[in-house]
Every structure is written in C-alpha cells, then in structure tokens.
Amino acid sequence: MNYKSFIQYQGIVGMASTMIFPFYILMLKNAGTSYAQFGWAYGLFALTAAISYPLIGRASDRVGDKALLSIYSWGMALLLLFFPLAAEIWHVYVLQILMGILGAVQKNSEKAVLARHVDKTTAGKQIGIYHTYTSVAAAIAVIGTGYLVDFLTIASIFYIASIAFAVSGFIVTKMPIYAANPAFLEEKTNI
Amino acid sequence: MKTYVIAGIYVFVLILSAFFYFNGLQETESNVHNRLLPVEIKAVRAGASEETIRNIVLEANEQKDKISIAGMQHSQGGQTLYPNGILLDMKPFNQILDLDIASKTITVQSGVTWNDIQRHINPHGLSLKVSQSQNIFTVGGSLSVQAHGLDIRNGGMMSTVESLRLLNANGEIVELSSSKNPELFHAVIGGYGLFGVILDVTLKLIEDELYEVSIDTFDYTDYSEYFQKRVLGNEATKMHLARISISPENFMEEMYAINYSLADRQDRLPEFSELKEERLIAAPKLLLGISRLNDEGKELFWNTQKTYIQSIEGNLVSRNNAMRSDSEFMEYNNASKTEVLQEYFVPVDEFTDYIEDLKVLLEKEKDFNLLNVTIRYVSRNDQAVLSYASEDMFSLVLLINQHADADGIAETGRVVRDMIDVTLNHGGTYYLPYYGYPTQEQMARSYPRTDEFFELKDRYDPDHRFMNIFYEEYRP
Numbered sequence: 001m002n003y004k005s006f007i008q009y010q011g012i013v014g015m016a017s018t019m020i021f022p023f024y025i026l027m028l029k030n031a032g033t034s035y036a037q038f039g040w041a042y043g044l045f046a047l048t049a050a051i052s053y054p055l056i057g058r059a060s061d062r063v064g065d066k067a068l069l070s071i072y073s074w075g076m077a078l079l080l081l082f083f084p085l086a087a088e089i090w091h092v093y094v095l096q097i098l099m100g101i102l103g104a105v106q107k108n109s110e111k112a113v114l115a116r117h118v119d120k121t122t123a124g125k126q127i128g129i130y131h132t133y134t135s136v137a138a139a140i141a142v143i144g145t146g147y148l149v150d151f152l153t154i155a156s157i158f159y160i161a162s163i164a165f166a167v168s169g170f171i172v173t174k175m176p177i178y179a180a181n182p183a184f185l186e187e188k189t190n191i
Numbered sequence: 192m193k194t195y196v197i198a199g200i201y202v203f204v205l206i207l208s209a210f211f212y213f214n215g216l217q218e219t220e221s222n223v224h225n226r227l228l229p230v231e232i233k234a235v236r237a238g239a240s241e242e243t244i245r246n247i248v249l250e251a252n253e254q255k256d257k258i259s260i261a262g263m264q265h266s267q268g269g270q271t272l273y274p275n276g277i278l279l280d281m282k283p284f285n286q287i288l289d290l291d292i293a294s295k296t297i298t299v300q301s302g303v304t305w306n307d308i309q310r311h312i313n314p315h316g317l318s319l320k321v322s323q324s325q326n327i328f329t330v331g332g333s334l335s336v337q338a339h340g341l342d343i344r345n346g347g348m349m350s351t352v353e354s355l356r357l358l359n360a361n362g363e364i365v366e367l368s369s370s371k372n373p374e375l376f377h378a379v380i381g382g383y384g385l386f387g388v389i390l391d392v393t394l395k396l397i398e399d400e401l402y403e404v405s406i407d408t409f410d411y412t413d414y415s416e417y418f419q420k421r422v423l424g425n426e427a428t429k430m431h432l433a434r435i436s437i438s439p440e441n442f443m444e445e446m447y448a449i450n451y452s453l454a455d456r457q458d459r460l461p462e463f464s465e466l467k468e469e470r471l472i473a474a475p476k477l478l479l480g481i482s483r484l485n486d487e488g489k490e491l492f493w494n495t496q497k498t499y500i501q502s503i504e505g506n507l508v509s510r511n512n513a514m515r516s517d518s519e520f521m522e523y524n525n526a527s528k529t530e531v532l533q534e535y536f537v538p539v540d541e542f543t544d545y546i547e548d549l550k551v552l553l554e555k556e557k558d559f560n561l562l563n564v565t566i567r568y569v570s571r572n573d574q575a576v577l578s579y580a581s582e583d584m585f586s587l588v589l590l591i592n593q594h595a596d597a598d599g600i601a602e603t604g605r606v607v608r609d610m611i612d613v614t615l616n617h618g619g620t621y622y623l624p625y626y627g628y629p630t631q632e633q634m635a636r637s638y639p640r641t642d643e644f645f646e647l648k649d650r651y652d653p654d655h656r657f658m659n660i661f662y663e664e665y666r667p
Contacts, residue, residue, distance in 0.1 A: 151480030
C-alpha cells in the first residue's frame with residue numbers, strides 16, 4: 001500500500017475538517033442562541049457516532065477501507081454545501097447527525113488503515129510520523145482559515161472545505177489501499 | 192467512471208447550494224452589527240399589525256416600560272436601544288398598502304425595506320426619488336435618521352414624503368405632513384424614534400430612467416468647481432458619488448467621481464430595467480480586508496478601485512438599479528475589532544480648505560485606521576428640526592476600523608471629536624446616527640435647534656414612553 005498517498009489524503013481531509021470545525025461555531029451562533037443548543041448540537045454528533053461505530057466497524061472489514069473513505073470524502077463534500085444554507089437550529093441538528101455518522105466513518109477507517117498497514121515492531125514511530133504530518137496540515141488550515149474568515153464570508157469557508165473534500169474523493173479512488181477483506185471473500189466462495 | 196458520476200452530482204449540488212446561498216443574501220438579516228454598545232433589554236416585541244403595536248404601547252403605558260423602536264438597527268448610537276426597555280421590532284410590519292400609478296405615490300408600512308419597494312414599483316416603470324445608497328434599510332428607520340443618497344436633484348428624503356401616520360405615546364394615531372401638524376412632522380423626520388411609531392408612509396415616486404455612467408478623476412482642489420459646473424451644472428446628471436484616496440501615496444488628494452446622467456436612448460430602458468441582485472462579494476471583501484491590514488493594502492485597494500471604475504465608464508444602468516448598492520462586503524466579523532462609520536457635512540465651497548485641515552489632523556494619527564471615504568451631495572434642506580444641511584453640502588462618510596475595547600473606544604473618540612471640531616470650523620455638521628463619540632456641546636453647535644428638539648420631545652411625550660440611549664446621552 002502506498003503509505004505516502006494515505007498520509008497525503010489524511011492531510012487534505014484533516015485540513016478541510018479542521019478548517020470548518022472551530023469556525024462553524026460562528027454558524028451555530030447565527031442559528032442557535034442558548035448553550036443548551038450548542039450542547040445538543042455537539043451531543044447529537046457524538047451520539048450518532050457512538051451508534052454508528054459497530055456497524056461501520058463491521059462494514060470496514062467487508063467492503064474495505066477505500067470504499068468507506070470515499071463515502072466519507074464525497075459525503076463531507078456534499079454535506080458542507082448545505083451548511084451555508086442552514087438557518088434554523090434544526091437544520092444544524094440534522095447536519096450534526098450526518099456529520100456524526102461520517103465522522104465515525106473517517107475515524108474508524110483511519111485507524112483500520114493504520115492497523116492493517118503499520119508494521120507492528122515500528123508502529124509507534126510510523127503512527128508518530130503519520131500524526132506529525134496530519135497535525136501540521138491541521139494547524140496550517142486552522143490558522144490560515146482564521147485570516148480567511150476576516151477576508152471572506154464564513155460561507156465561503158464551507159465551500160472551500162467542500163471542494164477540498166471533493167479533491168480528496170478523487171485521491172482516494174486512485175489510492176492502492178485495502179479494498180475488501182479476502183477472508184470475507186473466501187467465506188463467500190466456500191458457501 | 193463511478194467517480195465521475197459522483198463528481199457530476201457533487202458539482203450539481205455545489206451549483207444549487209451557491210444559487211440558494213446567493214439568493215438568500217438578498218433577504219438581508221439584521222443583527223446589531225456593532226458590539227460597542229452591549230445593552231440588556233427587557234423584551235423584544237414584534238410589531239406585526241397596527242393593533243399589536245398599539246397594544247404594546249398601551250401595555251407599556253400601564254407597566255411604565257420604555258419603548259425603543261427598531262428597524263434594521265444599523266444606527267450605531269443606541270437610537271434603537273434602551274436599557275431594560277422594550278424593543279419594538281418593526282421588521283414584521285412590512286406590507287405594501289397601495290401603489291397609485293397615476294399620481295405616482297406608494298403607501299407602505301414602515302417596516303418595508305427600500306428593496307421591497309423597488310421590487311414592487313420596478314415593473315410599473317417607477318422609481319424612488321430619494322433613498323440611501325444601500326437599499327436594505329426600513330422606510331421608518333431611514334426617515335427617522337433623515338437619510339440621503341446618490342440623488343442630487345430631489346432634495347432631502349423629507350420632501351419625498353407626502354404624508355405619514357404616527358402612533359403617539361397615548362396610543363392615538365395622528366396624520367402628519369408638511370401641511371398637517373407640520374411641527375410634529377418636522378420633528379419626526381430625523382426624530383430618531385422619540386416621538387412615536389411611524390406606522391405607514393406615503394412616498395412620492397418618479398419615473399424610472401436610463402442613465403449612462405461617466406467617470407472623472409481629479410485633484411481635491413478641483414472638486415468644488417468640478418461639481419458645481421460639470422455635475423450640478425449639467426442638467427442631465429441625476430446622481431453623483433465621489434471618493435477621495437486613503438492610500439498613503441496620495442492621501443486625501445486624488446479623487447474620482449461616478450456620475451449617472453440621462454442616456455441619449457431612453458427607449459433602451461427596458462433592456463436594463465430588470466433589477467440586479469447582489470453580485471459576488473468575495474473580491475471587494477478581500478480587498479477591503481487587505482486594506483485593513485496596512486498601507487500597502489490601502490494602496491492596492493485604491494488602485495484597484497481606479498482600475499475598476501474605468502471598466503464601468505459608459506455603462507448603461509436604470510435608475511432603480513443605480514439605487515441598489517452592495518453592502519454585504521462590508522460585513523466584518525472580528526472579536527476584538529469593529530468598524531464604525533462617521534459622516535460629516537461641509538458646505539460645497541469649503542471643501543478644499545476642509546480637506547486640507549482634515550488631512551493635517553489625520554496624518555498625525557498614525558494608528559487611526561481609516562478605510563474609505565465616500566462623498567455625496569445633499570442640497571439645502573433645513574425643515575427638519577434636526578437638519579444637517581442648512582446649505583448645499585458635501586457629505587463625507589468615513590469607514591473606520593477600530594479596537595472594540597475601552598482603549599480603542601477612547602482613542603477613536605478622541606480623533607472623532609477632533610475631526611468634528613475641524614468640520615464645525617468649516618461651517619459643517621456631523622451626522623447623528625453613529626456612535627456617541629461627539630460631545631453635547633458639539634451636537635449643539637452642529638444642530639442649533641437641539642434644545643427645541645428635546646423640548647418638543649418632552650412636550651409630545653411627557654412620560655418618555657419612547658426612549659433610547661441617544662436621548663439619554665444628548666439631552667442637555
């Protein structure tokens with residue numbers, strides 16, 4: 001597997017998601033008014049993630065990391081296009097639920113890819129390198145976006161992040177990572 | 192292959208999203224933009240109908256509550272706010288009541304925006320006589336601040352009001368015009384919501400026209416003469432706007448003007464009469480953002496403007512479209528800084544000397560972040576009690592980026608008061624809707640009838656049912 005292109009991919013999606021994450025609180029401020037609503041918006045995100053993990057975990061071994069990562073990339077790309085249109089608090093709740101599912105897809109797949117491709121003896125070092133690159137990308141994104149919001153509208157941040165996710169969607173299809181579980185295929189042929 | 196299908200769907204949704212987003216921008220949301228005045232209020236009540244508004248006033252009378260009246264809330268001096276008061280939100284009171292095409296008048300509820308009116312009258316080939324350059328404000332709000340705009344031929348906004356109905360503090364409705372209850376009429380226009388609730392207004396309209404845009408650039412020393420001869424002196428010219436450089440290269444020297452003059456081929460009006468919607472704002476917003484940062488940014492902003500205006504020379508535009516301007520790019524979100532406006536009026540003949548003095552003052556203030564100066568013309572119009580144009584004046588609108596903390600407020604306040612002194616020394620006045628930096632004494636010098644204004648307020652509303660921070664700060 002091409003570990004470098006996986007890091008590139010994670011760098012891009014990491015950039016795109018950290019780009020919007022701290023700033024979409026500004027969006028919430030326009031839609032919601034109370035701390036309880038903030039709490040719910042984030043709580044729904046975490047709850048749907050919790051519910052989705054077992055399903056996603058199983059799917060990951062069946063359909064492969066590649067399929068899940070492309071669902072994540074294209075899903076986020078599409079979802080972010082709805083953020084600039086959110087006007088009511090319930091819009092934000094719906095988006096948060098969908099974000100929760102997609103967030104779980106990403107987290108699970110990220111770890112699955114690492115687990116499958118990292119050499120057990122040097123896992124610590126490899127994961128360290130992986131986190132270094134992705135964290136640098138995230139830091140650049142979040143600082144840069146701070147300046148961007150001053151110059152552009154908040155809505156344009158969502159469009160930029162959405163396009164970044166779409167680009168990552170193309171990258172993931174070209175990536176030679178794990179496509180499906182041979183064990184599962186074997187199981188199928190045995191029947 | 193599958194990826195391209197997904198990409199295709201993505202692009203489709205992207206276009207849809209952008210379409211709805213930019214459409215949504217038309218319905219401008221209003222928030223209190225300025226965070227310099229954090230005020231706790233008791234309740235926000237929506238004025239949905241005449242009956243509700245009347246009940247809100249009567250109830251406030253019983254409860255001895257104060258009412259502040261709010262439209263889009265773009266005034267920055269607390270004119271729409273009162274601590275622990277009831278904020279009467281007039282935005283829902285937005286019906287167009289009657290359009291009389293024959294006599295060219297329209298009657299609207301005061302929460303209607305100028306944009307609403309434009310959309311309603313444009314199909315009939317009619318146009319507003321006077322409105323602000325931006326069309327997002329409510330009619331009631333604009334009348335209460337006695338706004339003005341690009342038009343140089345139709346006098347002040349007051350002269351375009353045929354009549355209006357006012358709900359007073361007793362819950363009674365009175366009709367006002369320049370002949371009916373003129374005393375109250377002249378206090379309510381430019382009255383900052385202190386005399387009652389403007390319910391509905393009948394405005395005079397004129398016919399839509401086709402204009403040709405022309406551009407001139409010149410030195411500030413030539414502006415007064417240029418304006419009188421080439422703009423005011425040219426009967427075909429109906430609207431005018433100028434800007435003076437804030438770029439360090441030619442600070443307060445270089446100027447450009449955009450004029451709108453009757454086009455030769457009026458029969459082509461239908462080609463241009465469809466109302467334009469807000470354009471993409473990313474480019475001007477980016478440039479304004481860069482100009483906030485430093486001198487190079489300001490230079491770039493000015494030079495880009497000069498290039499841009501060359502590209503609009505000779506454009507044909509309908510009057511209605513000329514009166515719809517973009518303001519979204521000025522929206523600014525920064526936790527520690529904010530943007531404020533100032534507006535000064537100086538007699539046309541005084542312009543050159545005034546700019547020289549203003550320049551000396553501003554060049555000393557290295558930290559004063561001035562982003563834009565737009566100049567318009569207001570003809571003499573001194574009927575309002577708080578009239579800012581006792582003779583023909585240029586109005587200079589200054590956009591200032593400042594820190595929102597106590598030091599920032601103190602610093603900006605000092606410079607603003609100095610600028611107002613310079614303005615007063617040249618026989619000028621300052622505009623009242625902005626942040627309460629000016630002193631009471633400066634208000635009295637700008638507005639010789641200040642005492643009369645507050646006495647009228649106390650006479651017509653002795654219990655001070657209608658109150659705002661502006662009154663508290665400036666009542667001598």
